[in-house]
Amino acid sequence: EPEVTQTPSHQVTQMGQEVILRCVPISNHLYFYWYRQILGQKVEFLVSFYNNEISEKSEIFDDQFSVERPDGSNFTLKIRSTKLEDSAMYFCASRVGRGSVQPQHFGDGTRLSIL
Amino acid sequence: RKEVEQDPGPFNVPEGATVAFNCTYSNSASQSFFWYRQDCRKEPKLLMSVYSSGNEDGRFTAQLNRASQYISLLIRDSKLSDSATYLCVVTTPGGFKTIFGAGTRLFVKA
Numbered sequence: 001e002p003e004v005t006q007t008p009s010h011q012v013t014q015m016g017q018e019v020i021l022r023c024v025p026i027s028n029h030l031y032f033y034w035y036r037q038i039l040g041q042k043v044e045f046l047v048s049f050y051n052n053e054i055s056e057k058s059e060i061f062d063d064q065f066s067v068e069r070p071d072g073s074n075f076t077l078k079i080r081s082t083k084l085e086d087s088a089m090y091f092c093a094s095r096v097g098r099g100s101v102q103p104q105h106f107g108d109g110t111r112l113s114i115l
Numbered sequence: 116r117k118e119v120e121q122d123p124g125p126f127n128v129p130e131g132a133t134v135a136f137n138c139t140y141s142n143s144a145s146q147s148f149f150w151y152r153q154d155c156r157k158e159p160k161l162l163m164s165v166y167s168s169g170n171e172d173g174r175f176t177a178q179l180n181r182a183s184q185y186i187s188l189l190i191r192d193s194k195l196s197d198s199a200t201y202l203c204v205v206t207t208p209g210g211f212k213t214i215f216g217a218g219t220r221l222f223v224k225a
Contacts, residue, residue, distance in 0.1 A: 056211040
């Protein structure tokens with residue numbers, strides 16, 4: 001069964017450094033998402049991406065965040081100048097198009113630890 | 116009012132029990148509804164989509180009441196492997212924004 005893959009599984013970074021989280025969505029999927037989950041808290045929507053542009057973003061997704069689909073297969077989340085509070089699990093998800101009733105499929109996440 | 120609200124839990128039930136999860140959502144324009152399960156420190160995994168007509172998948176039954184903005188999940192004949200956190204998920208029109216409930220933790224004991 002095709003799956004969403006994320007790398008790395010764990011990233012440790014010094015506060016203030018830039019970090020790039022990578023995702024390879026399922027190949028025929030058209031909609032891509034990033035979420036974060038702080039330990040012990042709920043899954044929070046960050047951003048959705050369709051047709052090479054951001055469709056919607058949350059209040060969390062401020063100027064320190066950016067997303068890109070550089071080569072037609074990867075979907076990346078960049079965090080500039082990381083803060084301690086960026087420590088969380090980051091999940092990528094994708095879904096096939098043709099209506100929002102299609103469920104999203106999640107990667108197994110990148111655990112980001114900011115020191 | 117929270118955008119998506121679930122029973123706080125946790126639920127502790129014996130094997131074989133029937134357990135019901137409840138969820139309400141605040142945006143009447145919400146378009147799609149799902150139940151996911153999440154094991155500890157793992158990714159959310161789709162359990163089932165939820166349709167207005169109600170739908171069933173084996174031991175699992177989901178219901179949607181758009182008028183009441185209420186979603187439910189029923190698990191019959193609980194198994195030890197059903198122990199997880201159950202997440203109610205709602206999307207806005209177009210599916211571009213997804214809102215998760217805080218989840219309800221289920222412990223099934225032998």
